[in-house]
Amino acid sequence: MVHGVEPGNQQRLWYATTRECGVGDPGHESLCSSTTCPMCNHIRCRFDIGHYGGRYGRLAQAFFFITRADLGIQVSPASSKSHLYSRSLIGSQWTALLLDSVVVGNPQAVAADDFESSIPSSGFDSIVRSESTTEQEFILYHSDAVRPLYLVLYQVPASGSI
Template structure:
């Protein structure tokens, strides 16, 4: 669904990318993302209140890489849209990007040798080279981790910019053919043969789901959600 008034407006936004575009609470996209955020909060804590939602505008280059990967998986696995799903990702924010109407400029802040991950992801999408920088252990190896549970993503949010809010990313993830696992395999550097992603199912080692991809091109940020903690 487009949030732009015309094709020209859409092209202008892409030409200005990378950037974020604020959604109005009356927009269908805003309502859809807000509902997903609230419905997928599974922890016993209260999710708080959604403050703002921003659409992430990727560069043509980043969009092209994702689209080509998606088409390749769709053809190889005979799966519509490459089994693309929206999944959450929580990470570190060193600034107040998205907190208010006038705070839409991506930063390049580094605190304690750690770059603002939210702005970096919006700037150039996800990078496998940064996997595990904050945590020495990944249940399913060196990959890019997402989840269908917004409250689980919230567990990984770190706010270092003095913001009264919290920020998480909702992403488009090409899962393709998934290998479902209930026990950890931290040695993985790629999905098992014949598969495109690993899905960790709740049960033995996990309380909540995880989805892991092993290609930079398999994921792109779609929305930045700013919310008030409970």
């Protein structure tokens, strides 16, 4: 049992991705029509994990190498952790995160530095990596387990601290 998570549990977790457009910026209230914009496709609930080379969320944007864990959708209970991996390709002054409703099911706990776990073992629905409860990161492999609730936009102070 993972601390704070019960099997079948539905949670609100943060998701960071790349914005190819200005959705959410002042004057940009509509989703873009790009089929390659990860942010807009996430909002539309289009999680074809194979569509973007199998990479969603944190690892796809943070590292220049690909791991087997890239085959899932990464979410975290900590907005500060997700903030580190949010990107805008248009140079917007706004940073965007999505708060999602996520069914984690029965998560399999793995070490925080285990980037090789590809899919959960039999009897588990997702993977959770963590050093502590504030650093948890869930990896989901079923696109229907994630539904966006809110698009949150914020500006980061010039010092870069939050």
